[in-house]
Amino acid sequence: MSLKSMLRLLSFIFILFAFALSSESVATAQDARELTSYCNYSASSKSKLFRLTDGKTKQIYEGNKNKSNWIEISSPAGDNICGLYILWKGYTSPVSLEVCPSGSHEYIPLGDINTTFLHEFIQLDHVSKIRLSSTDKNGSLPILELRVFGEGNPPEDVQVWQQHSDKNDLLVFVAHPDDEYIFLGGTIPYYCIEKKMQVVVCYMTCKDEFRLHELLNGLWCAGCHIYPELLGFEDKLCSKLKTAYKYWDGIDNALDGVAAMLDRVQPNVVITQDIKGEYGHGGHMAVADLCLRIIRDHERQLKHVPQKLYLHLWEENQLLLDWNTPYDSMNGKTPLSIAQEAFACHISQQGFSHETRGGKVFKFEVADHGMFDNGCFGLAYSSVGEDIDKNDFFEHVVTGN
Ligand SMILES: [Zn+2]
Numbered sequence: 433m434s435l436k437s438m439l440r441l442l443s444f445i446f447i448l449f450a451f452a453l454s455s456e457s458v459a460t461a462q463d464a465r466e467l468t469s470y471c472n473y474s475a476s477s478k479s480k481l482f483r484l485t486d487g488k489t490k491q492i493y494e495g496n497k498n499k500s501n502w503i504e505i506s507s508p509a510g511d512n513i514c515g516l517y518i519l520w521k522g523y524t525s526p527v528s529l530e531v532c533p534s535g536s537h538e539y540i541p542l543g544d545i546n547t548t549f550l551h552e553f554i555q556l557d558h559v560s561k562i563r564l565s566s567t568d569k570n571g572s573l574p575i576l577e578l579r580v581f582g583e584g585n586p587p588e589d590v591q592v593w594q595q596h597s598d599k600n601d602l603l604v605f606v607a608h609p610d611d612e613y614i615f616l617g618g619t620i621p622y623y624c625i626e627k628k629m630q631v632v633v634c635y636m637t638c639k640d641e642f643r644l645h646e647l648l649n650g651l652w653c654a655g656c657h658i659y660p661e662l663l664g665f666e667d668k669l670c671s672k673l674k675t676a677y678k679y680w681d682g683i684d685n686a687l688d689g690v691a692a693m694l695d696r697v698q699p700n701v702v703i704t705q706d707i708k709g710e711y712g713h714g715g716h717m718a719v720a721d722l723c724l725r726i727i728r729d730h731e732r733q734l735k736h737v738p739q740k741l742y743l744h745l746w747e748e749n750q751l752l753l754d755w756n757t758p759y760d761s762m763n764g765k766t767p768l769s770i771a772q773e774a775f776a777c778h779i780s781q782q783g784f785s786h787e788t789r790g791g792k793v794f795k796f797e798v799a800d801h802g803m804f805d806n807g808c809f810g811l812a813y814s815s816v817g818e819d820i821d822k823n824d825f826f827e828h829v830v831t832g833n
Pocket residue numbers: 607608611713716
């Protein structure tokens with residue numbers, strides 16, 4: 433090999449090596465460094481301040497009772513803060529956010545937070561200090577846990593929620609958190625991750641705040657990053673449809689609440705539960721009944737009538753969906769296995785069972801077989817004809833309108 437060609441080869445190897453190095457450094461730069469344990473924290477009351485960053489989401493930092501409270505977070509020397517992740521204890525009161533840009537000592541107000549998402553990520557533009565202050569007369573700073581990040585993308589377990597658009601592809605409507613996996617199987621992972629559709633999940637009830645955190649963790653795990661609709665109706669066990677409506681201040685009140693939600697979401701397709709209540713729960717019957725009344729029977733006038741309505745286990749126009757195919761988009765996992773992982777986020781709901789009307793015991797699990805096969809649905813309403821291929825909720829559906 434001549435000297436010239438050797439030099440050419442060497443320079444080629446050098447370019448390759450440099451390229452590998454730079455793409456490596458780009459990849460590293462995209463992942464934000466977690467600064468939580470390197471920051472300095474001060475507060476109006478230092479008592480139990482450690483609870484903000486102890487990784488335990490059950491305990492809250494309370495500050496001084498009935499006085500205005502504040503917390504200050506200072507970045508470690510040489511680092512800037514570019515992201516703040518907060519798990520709120522309820523939407524009890526807005527909290528004011530101020531920041532010092534890097535190199536400055538003056539606070540700039542950025543407005544109120546804790547107004548939209550219970551798990552809230554706030555992107556910041558290279559700041560050295562953050563100040564969070566209470567805005568209500570009780571002085572509350574309802575923070576369960578707080579994490580701080582440098583420049584780049586936050587890790588996957590940080591939930592960066594989006595609000596849903598005015599029009600969406602699919603609405604998954606259930607009575608309680610966990611029904612969306614137990615009874616509707618791989619619906620959410622399949623349409624969110626593989627089909628990349630705009631999927632909104634709506635919960636008629638949510639018993640308490642703990643279940644609200646579980647619900648968000650489950651949705652995030654299932655690949656749904658659109659913040660859910662939470663209708664806030666009461667969660668009470670009942671075996672009759674009319675009892676469920678009694679708990680919800682009458683059928684008209686429930687119809688109005690669900691019709692208003694459908695107008696906010698404007699989905700093309702709606703999936704909901706079994707009209708017989710799965711194992712016989714009045715709340716499950718009611719969400720199916722409300723959808724039939726509004727979408728099929730037009731008991732409320734909607735801005736946009738969904739093109740299709742599917743009910744779990746509905747006996748007409750049935751289709752059996754396969755949740756057991758692995759997809760590259762799911763790193764080789766199946767929609768069913770992801771739904772099982774999402775159900776596992778509902779820690780308070782593990783290990784339960786319920787007696788069915790036939791006297792059999794139904795174990796709460798995500799299974800695409802047995803009495804409540806979560807791949808079995810029926811088309812209860814369609815303005816675009818009956819299904820022919822019977823393998824997709826979106827067969828014949830005109831999207832993008
Ligand atoms: Zn349920």
